[in-house]
Structures are given as structure tokens and as C-alpha cells.
Amino acid sequence: MCGIIGIVANGPVNQMLFDGLTLLQHRGQDAAGILTCEADRLFLRKENGLVKDVFHTRHMRQLQGHMGIGHVRYPTAGCDSSAEAQPFYVNAPFGIALGHNGNLTNVDELRASVQKTDHRHINTNSDSEVLLNVFAHELSAVAGDEPNVEDVFSAISGVHRRAKGAYAVIGLIAGRGIFAFRDPLGIRPVCYGQRKHESGKTEYMIASESVAIEASDFDLVRDLAPGEAIFISPEGEVSFKQCATHSQYTPCIFEFVYLARPDSIIDDVSVYRARMRMGEKLADKILREWPNHDIDVVIPIPDTSRTAALEIAFNLNLKYREGFVKNRYIARTFIMPGQEMRKRSVRQKLNAIDLEFRGKNVLLVDDSIVRGTTSSEIIRMAREAGANKVYLASAAPPVRYPNVYGIDMPTANEFVAHDRDVEQIRAAIGADYLIYQDLDDLIESVRAGNPSLKSFDCSCFTGEYITGDIDQNYLDVLSSRRSDQSKNPASQKSRDIVAVGLYNVQ
Numbered sequence: 006m007c008g009i010i011g012i013v014a015n016g017p018v019n020q021m022l023f024d025g026l027t028l029l030q031h032r033g034q035d036a037a038g039i040l041t042c043e044a045d046r047l048f049l050r051k052e053n054g055l056v057k058d059v060f061h062t063r064h065m066r067q068l069q070g071h072m073g074i075g076h077v078r079y080p081t082a083g084c085d086s087s088a089e090a091q092p093f094y095v096n097a098p099f100g101i102a103l104g105h106n107g108n109l110t111n112v113d114e115l116r117a118s119v120q121k122t123d124h125r126h127i128n129t130n131s132d133s134e135v136l137l138n139v140f141a142h143e144l145s146a147v148a149g150d151e152p153n154v155e156d157v158f159s160a161i162s163g164v165h166r167r168a169k170g171a172y173a174v175i176g177l178i179a180g181r182g183i184f185a186f187r188d189p190l191g192i193r194p195v196c197y198g199q200r201k202h203e204s205g206k207t208e209y210m211i212a213s214e215s216v217a218i219e220a221s222d223f224d225l226v227r228d229l230a231p232g233e234a235i236f237i238s239p240e241g242e243v244s245f246k247q248c249a250t251h252s253q254y255t256p257c258i259f260e261f262v263y264l265a266r267p268d269s270i271i272d273d274v275s276v277y278r279a280r281m282r283m284g285e286k287l288a289d290k291i292l293r294e295w296p297n298h299d300i301d302v303v304i305p306i307p308d309t310s311r312t313a314a315l316e317i318a319f320n321l322n323l324k325y326r327e328g329f330v331k332n333r334y335i336a337r338t339f340i341m342p343g344q345e346m347r348k349r350s351v352r353q354k355l356n357a358i359d360l361e362f363r364g365k366n367v368l369l370v371d372d373s374i375v376r377g378t379t380s381s382e383i384i385r386m387a388r389e390a391g392a393n394k395v396y397l398a399s400a401a402p403p404v405r406y407p408n409v410y411g412i413d414m415p416t417a418n419e420f421v422a423h424d425r426d427v428e429q430i431r432a433a434i435g436a437d438y439l440i441y442q443d444l445d446d447l448i449e450s451v452r453a454g455n456p457s458l459k460s461f462d463c464s465c466f467t468g469e470y471i472t473g474d475i476d477q478n479y480l481d482v483l484s485s486r487r488s489d490q491s492k493n494p495a496s497q498k499s500r501d502i503v504a505v506g507l508y509n510v511q
């Protein structure tokens with residue numbers, strides 16, 4: 006999962022893009038990039054690292070112009086080299102840059118057709134570079150000397166015809182404007198906002214999550230619909246079009262469980278309220294299945310589980326205690342590359358306050374259990390802190406199947422729930438009791454915020470892939486490319502590769 010942002014304003018956009026990306030940092034910690042446009046000149050800075058480390062004052066000064074786009078990356082394809090940081094750029098036609106959140110499931114086939122039929126060069130293993138080239142080819146096929154907004158929309162229709170998988174996209178065409186679009190299933194989120202500038206003109210921001218829009222003092226207008234596209238000219242003229250022939254709302258439910266910030270609103274659902282409802286429903290299940298429980302206190306595993314844990318405590322009529330202190334300088338562990346780094350970071354990130362554990366039966370709450378790295382480590386820490394019994398509740402059902410739509414969970418046998426029932430998972434992570442949310446309750450927790458949402462991408466819980474193109478062979482290839490075992494040596498090597506592209510902001 007990555008974060009995307011785009012702004013058309015009446016003054017310089019560099020600082021607004023930087024601030025917006027910082028608000029989306031939780032969606033990607035590996036690399037960051039900003040591309041701005043002044044007249045028809047593009048300026049690009051992208052590199053591995055957090056937003057605050059990638060952009061120094063000298064870079065910011067050079068990122069000139071009143072429109073621009075940005076990206077924070079968490080890789081799901083290719084490698085974590087800076088050569089695959091985004092936005093990507095191609096010079097023909099017209100000079101186009103693009104940032105992508107999601108994952109293409111037919112990338113091999115697309116790469117072959119882009120190279121053999123469209124005669125375009127692809128220089129990395131990133132699916133996003135392929136996506137950019139598909140768009141560029143489709144635009145050059147329809148546009149004359151000067152592309153108009155209908156040409157851009159028809160190029161986006163071409164992308165919908167050819168690409169499969171998940172893609173929320175932000176793009177910029179030199180001197181002509183910025184565009185964004187969402188895949189026909191609306192798997193990954195993207196929304197836009199606006200505000201009036203003192204000159205009377207309207208400024209626009211497009212972003213993965215509403216938090217970036219609202220905290221930047223724009224007013225959230227709405228999400229893009231599945232398959233829909235938006236184009237904004239440098240003068241602030243805005244156009245929309247449904248560019249897919251078939252579209253259906255199927256947002257990723259894991260955004261609500263873990264990925265998104267609680268203060269975001271996605272597809273008209275408050276992530277915070279959805280997590281509260283997850284807590285209420287899980288408390289009901291605990292009371293149903295274990296009416297005579299002997300839990301003394303509810304303790305969240307910071308950060309994401311806090312909202313659900315508070316509601317569990319309230320509904321069980323128990324105390325809620327912050328028994329783990331989080332080191333604010335350690336970022337999210339789940340989206341770090343490599344199991345070794347994730348494991349080390351859990352210990353550095355969380356530390357127990359012994360008096361909240363000593364002699365007590367504690368119910369720890371997490372939003373989800375994926376590889377079990379966090380829960381195993383935390384349960385051990387709770388016991389070392391003197392807990393009598395350590396119970397664990399997960400606000401999401403067991404994660405048993407790979408994610409192929411933009412979350413780096415490629416290999417089923419890396420999941421602690423793979424081929425294990427709940428009792429076996431309990432034993433594997435060393436808990437005295439383990440309870441998971443039911444999938445129907447999770448869906449209901451989100452749907453209650455917007456009953457018009459009829460279905461969600463729940464593939465990591467069900468193994469049902471809504472794009473209809475995922476078979477065992479696909480999953481085997483994905484696993485061989487991206488499992489922890491296969492990934493590490495490759496990414497070590499790839500760090501030395503020099504990127505081909507615009508490198509004008511150094």
C-alpha cells in the first residue's frame with residue numbers, strides 16, 4: 006500500500022505536497038517522491054527514506070510550480086531500490102509522471118504487450134512503471150498535437166481495458182494538468198477536496214485519504230467512484246468522467262482494519278467509527294463464547310488497535326489500561342521490509358509497564374494478526390512483566406490468504422494462521438486464550454457507516470479474489486518472487502542500481 010497526492014494551487018505546491026505526504030506516511034515508509042511542474046518544466050526528487058529524510062531545503066527550493074504530485078511507497082512489486090521510487094516519468098507523449106497505489110495482477114502480460122506491441126521500454130520490475138507506459142501509449146494513440154481532457158479520459162479507459170488488479174493513480178502531464186483515477190472495483194481509495202483561494206480561484210487536492218485533505222485545510226468533497234477519473238487544468242478547471250464500462254464498489258476491508266488512519270473517511274465510512282464497531286462486536290462475541298471470563302483488564306497493542314480495544318473494555322465493563330508504551334521514533338513494523346527487521350522493531354517499539362500486568366489476567370487486543378510477529382513478542386513481554394494469564398483478541402478474522410491488491414502479504418505459509426485452526430494458532434503464539442472477529446461482523450462494522458456498500462475485497466480472509474484472475478499458479482509465482490526468503494538477497498543487490506529518469510533535483 007502506498008500514498009498518493011496531487012495539488013493544483015494558486016501558489017507554490019512544494020510545501021503542501023511535503024506536508025500532505027507526511028500525513029500519508031503511514032501508507033508507505035520505504036521511499037518518497039515529489040514532482041512539480043512550472044510552465045512546461047518538470048522537477049522531480051525521489052529517494053528511499055521517510056518524507057522528512059528525502060526532502061531537504063535545497064530540494065524543496067528546486068521543486069517549483071503551482072501543480073504537482075507526490076507518492077510514499079511500500080513495495081508490492083519489483084524491489085525496494087530507489088530506482089523504483091515514484092512518481093515515474095516518461096517523456097513521450099507530452100511528458101507524463103505517475104504515482105500508483107495498488108498492484109497489477111496481469112503485470113507480466115502487460116509488460117510483454119507494452120514492450121512487444123507498444124514498442125516502449127520498461128527499465129524496472131515495478132508494475133507502476135508498466136502502468137505509466139500503458140497510459141502513455143493509450144494517450145499517444147488518441148491525442149493529436151495537443152491533448153485535451155477527452156483524450157486523457159479515453160487513455161484512462163484504455164488503461165481500464167488492459168490492466169487488471171488494484172490501482173488508485175495520480176498523474177501529471179507537463180503544462181496540461183493533473184489527473185487521477187480509481188480501478189473499476191474501487192479497491193484502493195482516492196478522494197479529492199477543494200478550497201477557495203483569496204484571489205477567488207479554487208484550489209484542488211487529490212489524496213489517498215481524507216486526512217491529508219482536511220489537515221491541509223482543504224474541504225473534502227468526495228471519493229472518486231470505482232472506474233471514475235478526474236482531470237484538473239493548471240487554471241483550475243475540473244472535469245470528471247466514468248471511464249470504465251463495468252464498475253462495482255469493492256473497497257479493501259483491510260484499509261479499515263489497519264492501513265488507513267482512524268481520522269480518515271473512506272467511501273463515506275469513518276475509519277474510527279468502523280474500528281469502534283469492530284470493538285463492540287468483538288466484545289459481544291467474547292460475552293457469547295466466554296460468559297464467565299476472568300479478564301481483569303483490557304490492554305491495546307499500540308497503535309492501531311487502540312480504538313477497538315477501548316470499545317471492548319467499555320462493553321465488557323472492564324478497565325482499559327495502556328500497558329505498553331510505544332517508542333514514537335519507531336515507525337510501523339508490519340510494512341517494514343524483511344522479517345528480521347520487523348521482529349527487532351517490535352521489541353524496540355513497545356515496552357511493558359510492569360504494574361499493569363503483575364498478577365493480572367490481561368486481555369491484549371490487536372487489530373489483526375498476520376505473521377504473528379507482534380503477538381508472539383508481546384505475549385512474551387506480558388508474561389515477563391508478571392501477567393498471570395495472557396489472552397488475545399483480534400479485531401479482524403484470521404489472515405490466511407495472500408493479498409494481491411497492494412498489501413505486501415504474498416506468501417500464505419508466512420502467516421501464523423496458515424493451515425492452523427484457532428487452537429493451533431493460540432498455541433503457536435503462546436496465548437492462554439485467543440478469539441478472532443467473525444468476518445460477517447467485520448463487514449457489518451464497516452457497512453454500518455455506508456449501507457450502500459454491498460461488497461468488499463476480503464480476499465486475505467476468504468481467498469476469494471474479486472478480479473477473477475488469480476489461480477494457484479499466480480500465487481505460486483508471487484510467492485517465489487516476493488516471500489521473505491526470496492526478497493532479501495535481491496533487494497540488497499538492487500540498491501546499487503542507478504535509476505533512469507528525470508534526476509534534476511539533487
Ligand SMILES: O=P(O)(O)OC[C@H]1O[C@H](OP(=O)(O)OP(=O)(O)O)[C@H](O)[C@@H]1O
Nearest residue numbers: 308309337338339374375376377378379
Ligand atoms: O502479526 P504481524 O505480522 O505482527 O502483523 C500485525 C501487526 O502489525 C501491525 O502493527 P504495526 O506495528 O505495523 O503498526 P501500528 O503501530 O499502526 O499498529 C498491526 O497493527 C498488528 O499489530
Ligand SMILES: NC(=O)CC[C@H](N)C(=O)O
Nearest residue numbers: 006007080081082106107
Ligand atoms: N503498496 C503499493 O501500493 C505499491 C505500489 C506498487 N505496486 C509498487 O510496488 O511500488
Ligand SMILES: [Mg+2]
Nearest residue numbers: 306307308309
Ligand atoms: Mg499494530
